[in-house]
Amino acid sequence: MKAIQEAGNRLLEIAIDLAAIGGRVGLFPHERFDADAIGAAVSFSRALRALGCETSVLVDEAVPDSLSHLPGLEEIIIYEGMEDCPALDLAIAIDCYDADRMGERGACYLNSPLRGAVDHHVYEGEPDMLDLIDVSASSSCELVFSLIWELELQLSRPLFDETMAVLLLAGTITDTGRYSYSNTTPLCLRQAASLLERFRVDLAALHHNLYERTTVNRLQIKGDIFSTISSVADGRILLAHVSRAMLEKREAPDDELSNLASEIRAADDAAAVFLLIESENGDIRVSIRSNSCFDSQAFARQFNGGGHVKAAGMTLQGLSIDEAKEKIAVEAEHWLNICSKESDHE
Numbered sequence: 167m168k169a170i171q172e173a174g175n176r177l178l179e180i181a182i183d184l185a186a187i188g189g190r191v192g193l194f195p196h197e198r199f200d201a202d203a204i205g206a207a208v209s210f211s212r213a214l215r216a217l218g219c220e221t222s223v224l225v226d227e228a229v230p231d232s233l234s235h236l237p238g239l240e241e242i243i244i245y246e247g248m249e250d251c252p253a254l255d256l257a258i259a260i261d262c263y264d265a266d267r268m269g270e271r272g273a274c275y276l277n278s279p280l281r282g283a284v285d286h287h288v289y290e291g292e293p294d295m296l297d298l299i300d301v302s303a304s305s306s307c308e309l310v311f312s313l314i315w316e317l318e319l320q321l322s323r324p325l326f327d328e329t330m331a332v333l334l335l336a337g338t339i340t341d342t343g344r345y346s347y348s349n350t351t352p353l354c355l356r357q358a359a360s361l362l363e364r365f366r367v368d369l370a371a372l373h374h375n376l377y378e379r380t381t382v383n384r385l386q387i388k389g390d391i392f393s394t395i396s397s398v399a400d401g402r403i404l405l406a407h408v409s410r411a412m413l414e415k416r417e418a419p420d421d422e423l424s425n426l427a428s429e430i431r432a433a434d435d436a437a438a439v440f441l442l443i444e445s446e447n448g449d450i451r452v453s454i455r456s457n458s459c460f461d462s463q464a465f466a467r468q469f470n471g472g473g474h475v476k477a478a479g480m481t482l483q484g485l486s487i488d489e490a491k492e493k494i495a496v497e498a499e500h501w502l503n504i505c506s507k508e509s510d511h512e
């Protein structure tokens with residue numbers, strides 16, 4: 167806990183020092199950013215800019231339609247190559263902790279003399295001096311809220327604004343499944359209360375945009391995906407997939423599909439759920455959701471993926487969807503047997 171606090175304090179000290187000289191800070195949310203990654207990045211960017219830093223939020227791709235309702239996203243820069251890489255004094259990975267999850271932008275991140283992170287994913291190895299990684303935090307937005315709150319206290323001036331309020335709520339709401347997953351913390355609920363006290367946020371509209379708004383195509387692709395669900399291990403492992411052909415038929419984009427993995431997890435007896443999404447380049451992205459003893463993050467790590475205990479992701483290359491399913495089914499059943507035995511002994 168102390169190490170986490172120290173990393174946060176160091177990050178703030180450097181930000182305050184840089185602000186005094188108009189220093190340049192780059193924020194790097196993970197590739198295929200979600201509401202938490204972009205919400206945390208843009209909120210922190212706004213706060214640092216209010217302090218006096220020059221800031222840039224660099225992303226890989228345009229804002230997906232599903233997040234276009236969020237405010238403040240005009241400032242993000244879509245990175246296409248090193249010519250888009252500004253000279254930086256400090257680069258901060260957001261909702262990830264190293265260049266591996268940044269695609270091409272990794273080169274720009276690594277180019278900065280000082281590098282840090284704000285993240286809540288399970289990590290390997292030792293965090294660096296400026297890596298604020300707290301796996302007990304609900305979201306990166308929770309961590310960014312705490313950083314901005316601390317800056318307000320230290321500098322005795324308001325820094326939060328209405329845009330940040332919506333962004334920080336959006337990130338925490340989605341990462342906690344509307345404050346319903348086991349990662350929901352008392353702190354993130356207090357933070358939500360504080361934002362609602364200070365700013366006018368249309369919570370109903372935000373929830374509608376994040377959870378209810380849909381299109382006929384999306385409903386159809388959801389039906390298509392659910393109809394592919396197959397089960398192994400007596401229904402304790404569920405697998406579903408979506409191929410490019412399925413997406414093309416419905417003219418549906420492939421963002422936000424990982425939410426469907428969470429929906430599948432609600433099936434009675436499901437201990438582990440795998441949703442396989444075929445990427446444009448043929449790679450298969452796998453969203454993993456689990457209940458019970460199944461550790462999604464540890465499972466994903468053996469395929470170079472990562473995430474959290476109950477929600478993780480990984481990418482498989484050089485396999486067809488069927489081959490990938492087969493491989494995962496065998497491996498997952500093995501894992502489930504081991505962890506079920508271990509938890510029986512406890």
Ligand SMILES: [Mn+2]
Binds near residue numbers: 305306341
């Ligand atoms: Mn997150």
